Structure formats: C-alpha cells, structure tokens
Amino acid sequence: MAHSPEVTSNFIYNIISKDVAEGKNGGRVHTRFPPEPNGYLHIGHAKAILLNYRMAKAFNGKFNLRFDDTNPAKEEQEFVDSILEDLRWLGVDWEDRLFYTSDSFELKYEFARRLIKAGRAYVCDLSQEEIRQYRGTLTEPGKESPYRNRSVEENLDLFERMRNGEFPDGSRVLRAKIDMASGNLNMRDPVLYRILHTSHHRTGNKWCIYPMYDFDHPFTDALEGITHSLCSIEYSDHRPLYDWVVANALELMPEVIKTRSRQIEFARLNLTYTVMSKRKLRRLVEEGHVFGWDDPRMPTIAGLRRRGVRPSAIADFTERVGVARADSTIDLALLEHCIRQDLQDHAHRMMAVLDPLKVVITNWPEGKTEMLELENLPGDESAGVRKVPFGREIYIERDDFMENPPKSFHRLAPGREVRLKGAYIIKCDEVIRDRDGRIIELRASYDPRTKSGGDASGKKVKGVIHWVSVAHAARITVRLFENLFTQEDPEGENEEELFANLNPRSLTVLENVPAEPALAAAAPGSRFQFMRKGYFYLDPKDAEEGKIVYNLTVGLRDSWAKQMQKGQ
RNA sequence: UGGGGCGUUGCCAAGCGGUAAGGCACGGGACUCUGACUCCCGCAAUCGCAGGUUCGAAUCCUGCCGCCCCAGCCA
Numbered sequence: 296m297a298h299s300p301e302v303t304s305n306f307i308y309n310i311i312s313k314d315v316a317e318g319k320n321g322g323r324v325h326t327r328f329p330p331e332p333n334g335y336l337h338i339g340h341a342k343a344i345l346l347n348y349r350m351a352k353a354f355n356g357k358f359n360l361r362f363d364d365t366n367p368a369k370e371e372q373e374f375v376d377s378i379l380e381d382l383r384w385l386g387v388d389w390e391d392r393l394f395y396t397s398d399s400f401e402l403k404y405e406f407a408r409r410l411i412k413a414g415r416a417y418v419c420d421l422s423q424e425e426i427r428q429y430r431g432t433l434t435e436p437g438k439e440s441p442y443r444n445r446s447v448e449e450n451l452d453l454f455e456r457m458r459n460g461e462f463p464d465g466s467r468v469l470r471a472k473i474d475m476a477s478g479n480l481n482m483r484d485p486v487l488y489r490i491l492h493t494s495h496h497r498t499g500n501k502w503c504i505y506p507m508y509d510f511d512h513p514f515t516d517a518l519e520g521i522t523h524s525l526c527s528i529e530y531s532d533h534r535p536l537y538d539w540v541v542a543n544a545l546e547l548m549p550e551v552i553k554t555r556s557r558q559i560e561f562a563r564l565n566l567t568y569t570v571m572s573k574r575k576l577r578r579l580v581e582e583g584h585v586f587g588w589d590d591p592r593m594p595t596i597a598g599l600r601r602r603g604v605r606p607s608a609i610a611d612f613t614e615r616v617g618v619a620r621a622d623s624t625i626d627l628a629l630l631e632h633c634i635r636q637d638l639q640d641h642a643h644r645m646m647a648v649l650d651p652l653k654v655v656i657t658n659w660p661e662g663k664t665e666m667l668e669l670e671n672l673p674g675d676e677s678a679g680v681r682k683v684p685f686g687r688e689i690y691i692e693r694d695d696f697m698e699n700p701p702k703s704f705h706r707l708a709p710g711r712e713v714r715l716k717g718a719y720i721i722k723c724d725e726v727i728r729d730r731d732g733r734i735i736e737l738r739a740s741y742d743p744r745t746k747s748g749g750d751a752s753g754k755k756v757k758g759v760i761h762w763v764s765v766a767h768a769a770r771i772t773v774r775l776f777e778n779l780f781t782q783e784d785p786e787g788e789n790e791e792e793l794f795a796n797l798n799p800r801s802l803t804v805l806e807n808v809p810a811e812p813a814l815a816a817a818a819p820g821s822r823f824q825f826m827r828k829g830y831f832y833l834d835p836k837d838a839e840e841g842k843i844v845y846n847l848t849v850g851l852r853d854s855w856a857k858q859m860q861k862g863q
Numbered sequence: 864u865g866g867g868g869c870g871u872u873g874c875c876a877a878g879c880g881g882u883a884a885g886g887c888a889c890g891g892g893a894c895u896c897u898g899a900c901u902c903c904c905g906c907a908a909u910c911g912c913a914g915g916u917u918c919g920a921a922u923c924c925u926g927c928c929g930c931c932c933c934a935g936c937c938a
Contacts, residue, residue, distance in 0.1 A: 434865045478866035489936035508938050626874045629887045759896045827897050855898040
C-alpha cells in the first residue's frame, strides 16, 4: 500500500483550527475551489483542490465547486466539461454544491446598487487609458476621477443604463470609492463592473455588464457561506479589497450575506522541468508541440491520467509537498517517486522487450512450446498466476548482453550464464553478426535442471532477465516519454528560447514491440509493470481505434544505469 | 523613492523561548528468480547576515542583505 506520511501541520490548518476554537462563523468550516473555465486543470490546481477539500474534511466541513465565469470573452463550455471530469477523477466530492458565479449576477447587481446608495461606488466615464493615468504609479499616489462625486441619483441612473445596454464597451465602469492615495494599487478606486457586449456561456445575452473578480469573488464566497477562501500568494495584495467587499456585503446585504469569509494565501506549486503557466501550456497545444491538453507529456490532470498516473498518487504527492507561503519548486523526482510507490503493489508484472535481440536456444527441441507459470504480483498470491509460452527462440533486451562486460555486469555475455525470469538458466555460446559486424543474434544453451520453481542444479546466477518467445510474441506499440523541457527551471527561461529548445526526444514511439500475449488482450486503461523497465498504461483513447498502445507512466529506478553513467 | 510577501540541509518542510522532525534526492551496505521493491546506516556545532534582550534565541527586538508579487475595464 502507498503509505501516506504523517499529515504534517501546516499554517492554514493552524489558522483554521484557531478560528474554529474561537467560534468564528459558528465554528463552521466551508471551503471551495473556484476555477475559471478557460483552460485545463494541471497538477498545481490539484494541490489547491485537494488542500481545500482536505481542510473541509479535516474539520467536518463542506466543500463547494464554483466556476468563476465573470469574463465571457475567455470562457468556454469545453473547459467546464474537462474541469468537471478531472475533479471527479481526482475524487473530490462537492455533493450538490456545484455553482457558477454567474448564478448570482442579479444579487450582485443589487449589491452594487446599494454600494452606490451608500455613496461607496460611482460610475466613471474616464477612458481605460485615463483610468490608468489617474491611478498613479507604484511610488506616486493616484488622483481622483472627476466623476467621483456624482450624485447617488445620477450614479443609479447611469448604472441602470449601463445594464440596459445604452453605452458601448469601454465607455463607462462602476468603481468603488476607496482611496486613490493608497500604497496598495488595488485600493485606488478599483473597477467593479465593466461593459461587455459579449454572449456568456451560461447567461447568453442577458447581461452586457459583468462584475470584476475583485468584486465578485468575495461576495460569492460570503454568499455561499465560505469561511476560508484559500488562494495563491499573488492575491495577497487583494486581501484588503476582499475584506472591504465582504464587510460591505455583510452590512448592506444582511438578508443574504451571513458569513465573514476570510482569504488565506499559499504558494502555488512549481515543478522542475515543467511549466504551469496556462499561457505556455496553451502554446504547447496550439503550436502542436504536443497532441493536445491530454498529451501524456503535459502536467495537466488529463495528461497525467493518460500517462497512467492514478489519482491516489497525485493525492499522496500533494500531501507530501506541504503548504507554505515561500516560493518553491518541487523536484520532479518526488512526483515520480509517488507514482512508482502507488503502482508498486498494484500493477501486475508482465514482460515486453523494448529493444529486442534474438536468442536461439540450440538444445531446445524445434517446435516445442512450454507453458510456464509466472506470478502476476510477486509477494501477493491473491493476484494469481498466468501462463507464459516459452520456446526455442526468444527475444531479450539488447543491453542485457555485453560482449566484453566488466565483472560487475550480471547479465548475459559470451560463456556466461543468466536466468530467464520464470524459466531456465541459459549460457551464451556464440555471437552471430551481420556483414557489418553488428550483433544480430545469440546462440545459447539451456540447462533443463534449472526450471524456475524446481531448480535442482544448485546453480546460482546473479542476473535475471526478462524475455519474450519469438513464436508467441504479441506485437504492441510503446510510447516512451521524456521531459518536454531540458531546462530544470523552464519558467525562468526566455520564452522564445525555451520553445526553440524543446526536448527533441520527449516522445519515442516503438512499433512492433514483442510482448507476452496477455499484453495484447488486456483491457484499455490497464496498468502493468513491464519487468525491469517501468510502469505502462494501455491508452484507452488509442484503444477506441483498435490500437494497442502502451504509454510509459514512469520508469523503474535503475541503479545499474546510474553506476554505468558514473563510470564514464 | 510606494505597498505586500518570503528567506531552516541539494529540493520541499516541521518548528511558535528550552537546546534542529519527516519526505525526496544523494552516498554506503543487506536482501532479491525485477541491478525493482524492502530493510539498515550516513546526510544542518546550526536556522540569510550583524547586533541586542534572556540563564537560554531558528523562535523576541533592531538594522542590514537577498529573492518574489503588484500600475488589466484578466482571474
């Protein structure tokens, strides 16, 4: 079993504990995940999703799913569907609480009206460029809009006419009246509503004004009863505005707003050798560097799923990376470790030879086939056994043979013996070459006394290698993957250089790979360990077209290869 | 020259005034019909730096240094 580490304490858990102990919001805990449907979810989102979900669970609270669809120009149904699929696959449960921020546009409109009546919001006619200029800079205060002191009546009238579609895009906005001299730019009369004559994927053409995130998000949190609104660190600067909106909602909309929601920020996940930015991921897809959002090389949930990673591995990983406020980049090796550990006790062992070299066992009778019994999962009898055909000609991996091996090499070499997994011990007698000197075949002899399970020979060999019978081999396609990026920190690279130097070996397709017959008969979506190679996943998407394609999920650790590398 | 954050081993990360958890990576060894898995052992005289408070500081105070984020009618 994949064992989870002790749930180490984290600062968010500590904050929530304290809030509960103090009886805030009646001691309730209610979290949410608020994706914008404008892209696919990636493993960084998984961290956020599971953090929110776990916090709710840990305190016997609730978890909502809410699509943040305040910008119709960027959002699409395709992404809503993919996000839903990914979340279900991850195993989070929002019960009956699937919401869209657009569900409450009407209430927000009313809230905006009350803000106007309270003299805390106004319609501003400044152009986008003027608003920018009036905002000031990081070091200089802004100046007040000339429209800042319009009467409540005029503001109410103008705002209603904005809603009624009387004004073109960009001509007016609704702004909060806060503080143009604030050191925090977010507080310099932030825009609350803008005019957008764009059809929305849910509300159609009902609205032509749409709320901004900073106005919508805190209100919606409070409306849904969210007690702890977890988000990434770049929103820290927005917290005063978040609090401003929640406080006003509580005061001005007491009939529907009861919760004093609180925002807590944490550092987003970064992984070595991969990018998490939505834009760069989109670029990989749109420029055709990968097959799609679900390409197994992508760090998307869909990509990881298609690679063969199980949700339990992602859950384990997101627990192990921890939660903190410091910027960090997690070593890809940790993810790979979690994936291997998760598959270790589940994936049945099979044999396939990725880089075949033929071996003829000269003392094995021509035409004779023996059905050998192999365990599916050594150490776990409940996983059962299977029959694997063995014959006179077999394939072994080319690198399991060395003509002039160092003494530490435990595999096959001229005059040396090795055990064929689950079969017999063979000795290499002869090396056959083509006219170019390339090794094309080995001749070997087997020792009949050494049959696996009943070896009476007393022989001890160091090496055990996998094999596939030539006469019975099924043929499969195998896809091997390497990182898309060769740089450890691609996010920190110059983007054009980054895309000009993508790893040319990120994908290797091996056709006609000899494999034991069971691999061709497996159900789509099956996961196996190809012995001594790695974990592989029978691609369900290709299976729909009748193709048998195995994707590499993650390779096995290989201390021999590591040793060889060191020697060079 | 403004505001908000962050700095604990190669990478993460506990720690919240009482004398540096854990994981990954790495090195060594055992075991092994997967050079996998598993199991042992090793891996921070020190917590960005410098002062100060204290019997005692990674934890408190002061000052430096370094890194990240913010000037969308994006989220």
